[in-house]
Amino acid sequence: xxxxxxxxxxxxxxTEAAYLEGEKLAEERHEYVDGVLYAMAGASLRHNxxxxxxxxxxxxxxxxxxxxxxxTSDVKVRARRHKxxxxxxxxxxxxxxxxxxxxxxKPCLIVEVTSKSTDWKDRSxxxxxxxxxxxxxxxxxxxxxxxxxxxxxxxxxxxxxVSAYDALDQVIMLPCIDTPLSLxxxxxxxxxxxxxxPEA
Numbered sequence: 001x002x003x004x005x006x007x008x009x010x011x012x013x014x015t016e017a018a019y020l021e022g023e024k025l026a027e028e029r030h031e032y033v034d035g036v037l038y039a040m041a042g043a044s045l046r047h048n049x050x051x052x053x054x055x056x057x058x059x060x061x062x063x064x065x066x067x068x069x070x071x072t073s074d075v076k077v078r079a080r081r082h083k084x085x086x087x088x089x090x091x092x093x094x095x096x097x098x099x100x101x102x103x104x105x106k107p108c109l110i111v112e113v114t115s116k117s118t119d120w121k122d123r124s125x126x127x128x129x130x131x132x133x134x135x136x137x138x139x140x141x142x143x144x145x146x147x148x149x150x151x152x153x154x155x156x157x158x159x160x161x162v163s164a165y166d167a168l169d170q171v172i173m174l175p176c177i178d179t180p181l182s183l184x185x186x187x188x189x190x191x192x193x194x195x196x197x198p199e200a
Contacts, residue, residue, distance in 0.1 A: 004036075019085065033125075034083040043073070043113075045090075046144055046196055049189055050113050051089040054142075057185045058092060058109075062177055068094040068108075076103035077110065079129035086126060089113045089142075094176060095135055106135040108176030111143045115196075127152065131160055137176040144196035147183050191199065 013035035013074045014022075019077060023030060030037040043051075051072055051104045068079075070092050072119060085103060090111035094161050099108045110130050122141050130139050131152070139152040149165045151172050171180045 016085075020100075024102070029087055031087060032085040036118075040087060044144075044196070045188060047089070047113050050100075050142055050144065050186060051111070053186055054090050054111055054140075054181070055189050057181055058174075059177060059179055062086075062094055066094050068092055068177060069097075071104065077107055077133075078103045078105045079133060080105065080114070081132045082129040084129050086129070092176065093135075105133075107133065108135055108137045108156075109140075109174060110136060110138075111140045111142060113144060115144065123150070138174055140172070142186060142192075146159070146192060147187055149183060149186065 009197055014032070014037060015035070016032070018035065019030070019032045029040045031040060032038075055070050055072060058068075058070050060070060062068060070090065073087050073089050074093060076087055077091055078085055086108045088107075090109075091104055091107045092109035093104050093107050095106040095108070097104050112118070112126065114122045127139065131154075137154050141150040141152075143149070147166055147168050149172065151163045151165060152160055153163075153175055154160055163172075165183055168184045169182075171182045173179075174181050
């Protein structure tokens with residue numbers, strides 16, 4: 001399970017530069033929002049399996065031959081307008097993005113595998129921050145305990161739309177790489193008869 005919590009070192013404002021330097025040496029990862037750090041706990045096996053299923057299903061090249069890079073939860077995305085750095089579960093970038101070797105600024109696809117403790121943040125704070133990224137074309141929020149995917153996508157005119165998928169035979173067409181992603185592939189190997197997270 002991935003959780004976000006306030007840490008004791010958050011009492012003073014931390015600059016982005018100090019955060020990035022500190023994160024290189026930190027024993028645990030932190031997300032950053034306008035001077036405040038949020039520690040991140042480890043993820044469950046199911047959480048990791050879903051993220052890896054998605055990475056395996058992504059082609060690392062567009063139809064026009066443009067190469068793409070897929071990263072998992074150890075690479076940050078910078079949401080400059082929101083003064084934030086997040087660790088998405090999966091991020092795909094198909095544009096030159098060489099500002100820094102520790103974060104991506106021009107993703108075209110972001111995926112969050114949500115949990116009870118992060119659902120509100122994935123669907124509110126992160127949604128707004130991610131939609132402000134000019135390069136982003138799609139944002140997926142994946143539920144762990146049943147087949148359910150919320151698919152936010154940007155149309156050519158810049159408007160954002162949302163669709164929901166909840167059947168394993170459904171297929172999502174990912175716009176930034178023009179490729180289908182089935183719920184069957186997302187949830188491959190997942191046993192829904194077992195709880196996704198321990199009961200509180």
